[in-house]
Amino acid sequence: MLRLKRCLLFIFMLFLIISSSQCQISCALTSFSNALDLASDQREIQHVCLYEIGWCSMIELNYTEAYRAFERLKTESRWSQCYYAYLTGVCQGATGDLEGAVAVFKDVQKLFKRKNNQIELFSIKRSEKLRSSSLSKELCSLAVIEILYLWKALPNCSTAKLQMIDDVSCLGLKNLLLGAISKCLQNTKEAIQYFHLAATDEVGGLSNSYVQPYSCYELACVLLNSPETAGKGQIFSGILTLNRLHVRIHSALASMRAAAQP
Structure with a gap:
């Protein structure tokens, strides 16, 4: 019972660290690892710790530790083994183990x-694409950073970097992610350039349909915060319909209208 209480205390402190404005991922990893050791007879708590260790490791771009955590979840957890298999595959491929990654993508x-x-x-759409293409360590690294972007975890990356990707079908996605990283680093000029390139990439848009609308949305948000931008009310016109963007767009428009009121 004492071990369980100490484990739960570690996890509680962990979430306080993660939710704080000065998030320290390394401290979170230490606490979750300690909680994992203490929860040797509590399978559910172990899985919570493994999930957070996997995500924190991805944020730190520590692909090896992320791969190990998600591989255990793929084997042990009953919740969405398909999803855990995909995370395992991209992290494993990002370490350079491409043969192992292909085998995991088949498991998805x-x-x-x-x-x-x-x-x-x-997970299945992405795994099919990675399995059928000329898989590389760089493509798997790109896939990891794509997950961080879509799950809104990219701003927590301290040293996020993209490798040079030559695959034309991935150029739009690469530019979207480079723009997102530049935005996190407050490099507005570079962010605008990358988002514009991604928004106009029609070839890449065929294989990654969400890239163009997301790029337009990100570009609009950057321009809205730029004092030089004129005609702010027209920025969102022409953005393609995409369900996951509706809430974000309406929220941005609502904020813009509220700011315009006297």
């Missing part, structure tokens, strides 16, 4: 069970 298909689950649909 076998573990796909919930056709109406958006996370599993995303």
